[in-house]
Amino acid sequence: KAGVTQTPRYLIKTRGQQVTLSCSPISGHRSVSWYQQTPGQGLQFLFEYFSETQRNKGNFPGRFSGRQFSNSRSEMNVSTLELGDSALYLCASSIGGGRQVYEQYFGPGTRLTVT
């Protein structure tokens, strides 16, 4: 099975611009989570989508948004970029559903640099 794919792998944007990151989960996985990783704050949860619905949301401003499509692919969008948004954005997929704990499989991440 192919792993979690994230595109693009690297991105450079200017303050004030917006950006869209894409995540393709493992085939058959219906849950996609997004995390932001920075040297100062570490790994922080952004949001999780399951069957096209946002199921969980972290403590990030409204500039951060996401969505999930019927094929489980997910995108996250950051509007009005700030320098502090520079980070590695990680996507993780899992089978999801039910009350079981399913392993989350992480993609390689998208490195976003805001100048």
Add this chain to the structure above:
Amino acid sequence: AQSVTQLDSQVPVFEEAPVELRCNYSSSVSVYLFWYVQYPNQGLQLLLKYLSGSTLVKGINGFEAEFNKSQTSFHLRKPSVHISDTAEYFCAVSLPPGNTPLVFGKGTRLSVIA
């Protein structure tokens, strides 16, 4: 809210020596516990997890961890490390019933010295 503290930000160790990476958590309810590894320019890979049952959990690559409820700890150990174990290690918790977000510690950078 739950939180995770990884007590050491960096741990240097000689090849073939044992290593312990420490993790303490704070939660008012029972939690699930995980250890992930991140190699350079890669995503995270699950090493092992504790959900319930035996407090000693064995994972991949020869790692194991012990859940200690009274000390709210979940330390990761390996009896003999290799150069290839050089990476960042993250301890994480989540709440039952499952599919809840992972809360990560700040990570421990393990450097194995030849």
